[in-house]
Amino acid sequence: MVEPLKLLILGGTAEAAALAEAATAAGHEVWTSLAGATRTPRRPAGRLVSGPLGGIDGLTRLLTGEGFDRLVDATHPFAETISANAVEAALRAGVPRITLRRPPWTAGIGDRWYGVADLAEALETLPRAAAPEDGRVFVATGRRGLNLLAARPEYSFVVRTIEPVAVLPPGVDVTLIRDRGPFDLAAERGFFTEHAVSAVIAKNAGGTGAEAKIQVARECRIAVLMIDRPPSPPGLWASRVDEVVDWLA
Structure with missing residues (x-):
């Protein structure tokens, strides 16, 4: 016992x-x-x-x-x-x-990953992954650090968070979605289509609860700027x- x-x-x-x-x-x-x-x-x-x-x-x-x-x-x-x-x-x-x-998640066949250290580096790397006219960049890193999006005013972003965001960067096209996962494949496919997602910025959280967005990016050959774990x-x-x-x- x-x-x-x-x-x-x-x-x-x-x-x-x-x-x-x-x-x-x-x-x-x-x-x-x-x-x-x-x-x-x-x-x-x-x-x-x-x-x-x-x-x-x-x-x-x-x-x-x-x-x-x-x-x-x-x-x-x-x-x-x-x-x-x-x-x-x-x-x-x-x-x-x-x-x-x-x-952690690992890149597989069909993935277009760019490994980055943080959100700032992801935004620096973004032009290699998608052009501004391609669609919206899905930022799935949470509500912190969103002021950094001001570094890319030529892009449009869609940000999904659980918590409210007090201030968004001025002069940047940001669509804010408040929702709580987990999200299944069908929901993420609909999200990507509705918001014309052209690239994803995500933390390598691993697990299954947030993995659907990575799978949909793979299906659609959409680039993922993956923030490496500490x-x-x-x-x-x-x-x-x-x-x-x-x-x-």
Whole structure:
């Protein structure tokens, strides 16, 4: 019989929610922090930790003060600050830590990918991928950094976000769509057709929830300016929920 553990999950992803459900079903006491996630996240199984964690010091206090046995970093692959804080806080608190990361997407036959480091480089590279008259550029990187679109006023953009965008860059043709995935192939095909998508700017988030847009780009021979992932945190890591559940045992 598995000895119940007190587990803190740094969440905000589908994998984190699946882990919370699986670990709860296995008899563990599960807490999930959604700091840095959307304003209206889907509530996971177990107990929810609301609000900012307070950086390394705050996370360390939470781990030690509440007596957690394990820490799982199941945040978004691009949540660099939270992941770095998790590494240091776990060391200070003496709590074993593992990172749960879904595998990245990889380019396949028919893909037209341009690997870039960030949104700024994607916009610099954009003329190699599509001409302004070809259609709209689908920006699927979230609501942050959209002011950078001002660097390409000759292009038209369609931006899809979960959260509202307070300010859009002036002098740029931007269509803003608020919607929450996952999106299936049929929905993405319709989106690409409706907005005459000519290129995609996306983060290499991996997983299946946001993959349909990559598949549609492949079908349509549309270029994807793919923002590479930051380096993974050091230490143990897993790519599947069941691997983490086994680690808890």
